[in-house]
Amino acid sequence: METQNVKDTVRQIFTEYLNANGHRKTPERYAILDTIYSIDGHFDIDSLYSQMMDQENFRVSRATLYNTIILLINAHLVIKHQFGNSSQYEKSYNRDTHHHLICTQCGKVTELKNDVLQTAIESTKLNRFHLSHYSLYIYGLCAKCVRVNKKKKTSNNNKKEK
Amino acid sequence: METQNVKDTVRQIFTEYLNANGHRKTPERYAILDTIYSIDGHFDIDSLYSQMMDQENFRVSRATLYNTIILLINAHLVIKHQFGNSSQYEKSYNRDTHHHLICTQCGKVTELKNDVLQTAIESTKLNRFHLSHYSLYIYGLCAKCVRVNKKKKTSNNNKKEK
DNA sequence: GTCAGTGCAAACTTTTTGCAACTAC
DNA sequence: GTAGTTGCAAAAAGTTTGCACTGAC
Numbered sequence: 001m002e003t004q005n006v007k008d009t010v011r012q013i014f015t016e017y018l019n020a021n022g023h024r025k026t027p028e029r030y031a032i033l034d035t036i037y038s039i040d041g042h043f044d045i046d047s048l049y050s051q052m053m054d055q056e057n058f059r060v061s062r063a064t065l066y067n068t069i070i071l072l073i074n075a076h077l078v079i080k081h082q083f084g085n086s087s088q089y090e091k092s093y094n095r096d097t098h099h100h101l102i103c104t105q106c107g108k109v110t111e112l113k114n115d116v117l118q119t120a121i122e123s124t125k126l127n128r129f130h131l132s133h134y135s136l137y138i139y140g141l142c143a144k145c146v147r148v149n150k151k152k153k154t155s156n157n158n159k160k161e162k
Numbered sequence: 163m164e165t166q167n168v169k170d171t172v173r174q175i176f177t178e179y180l181n182a183n184g185h186r187k188t189p190e191r192y193a194i195l196d197t198i199y200s201i202d203g204h205f206d207i208d209s210l211y212s213q214m215m216d217q218e219n220f221r222v223s224r225a226t227l228y229n230t231i232i233l234l235i236n237a238h239l240v241i242k243h244q245f246g247n248s249s250q251y252e253k254s255y256n257r258d259t260h261h262h263l264i265c266t267q268c269g270k271v272t273e274l275k276n277d278v279l280q281t282a283i284e285s286t287k288l289n290r291f292h293l294s295h296y297s298l299y300i301y302g303l304c305a306k307c308v309r310v311n312k313k314k315k316t317s318n319n320n321k322k323e324k
Numbered sequence: 325g326t327c328a329g330t331g332c333a334a335a336c337t338t339t340t341t342g343c344a345a346c347t348a349c
Numbered sequence: 350g351t352a353g354t355t356g357c358a359a360a361a362a363g364t365t366t367g368c369a370c371t372g373a374c
Contacts, residue, residue: 024328024373045363061331066364082244085339086363101291112288120282121298128305129263129272135299136283143290186348186353207338223356228339247364248338 007037010077010093017075031058032068036078042088042109045069083109083137100135103142105149110142169199172239172255179237193220194230198240204250204271207231243297245271262297265304267311272304 072078081088234240243250
């Protein structure tokens, strides 16, 4: 599906959600939705704020961003993650299910797509619990940081030998 | 393994970690470790602070709690979670690997033990990434909240019909 | 016209930091 | 003795809230 198509579809879904819940259809809300669906990967409130100011030239307050994000989460158009210090978000419509590799050293987040894993999680029987969505965070060292650590170790050993 | 045994073992592991990294073995650090290994399930800094004050009668500052927790995470004796607003922690030595069911309505966190799932995750091939640990968070509604919602829905329908 | 939604600033919460006092080594 | 640690308070960072104003309905 093309980007524009996706944007149209999610706008429609959002409209239905707003109608169904008696919320108003404000220009801010659609501008925020549009901006989010222009972003690939993760973002936090601050970078969304900058993006709207600089790229889209649309002025909204942070309070409105927080308010709207909650609506979008409820409409299943955005999902929320909590790695690092601030909450991270990402668009969720028309996206493949994926998992996250998080480097504990540099904080870099990489997406991992794996059908076997996905099936295993989704077919798990849950007692007395009604699944909505899930997040798998895999922590470790990215290739770059493994290299950095090896170098550091070598230079430390040299120091000790002196 | 008995609780006291576990406590002795983790104290020993912590000592080795502190020695290996040139950190001092202060009474605060051991008191914090001990308290953490008295807690079942998750805790945040605030509840750890209260627990040390009230139950253990040991006065430490929050700053020291934050500092020490980082050491314990590095020593693989504690793991950190980020559901809800504040960071949650739990002891990790001698604990079965488990996953988390998080109710999106009431925030209740339940542990889920599932070997099939665990094996599936651990046997996943990761390209250019060196795994350290992982967290699977499953979001949805707990049995209680499903019931609450059903009731609410019914009473809403009644309202509409009036 | 009405009330939900917005912007702004202040408040609040959680975590980090700077610095003087303390203490493990 | 001297550096690593601690406690305290202040600062920072992220998020929520109160309130007057605005605009969607």
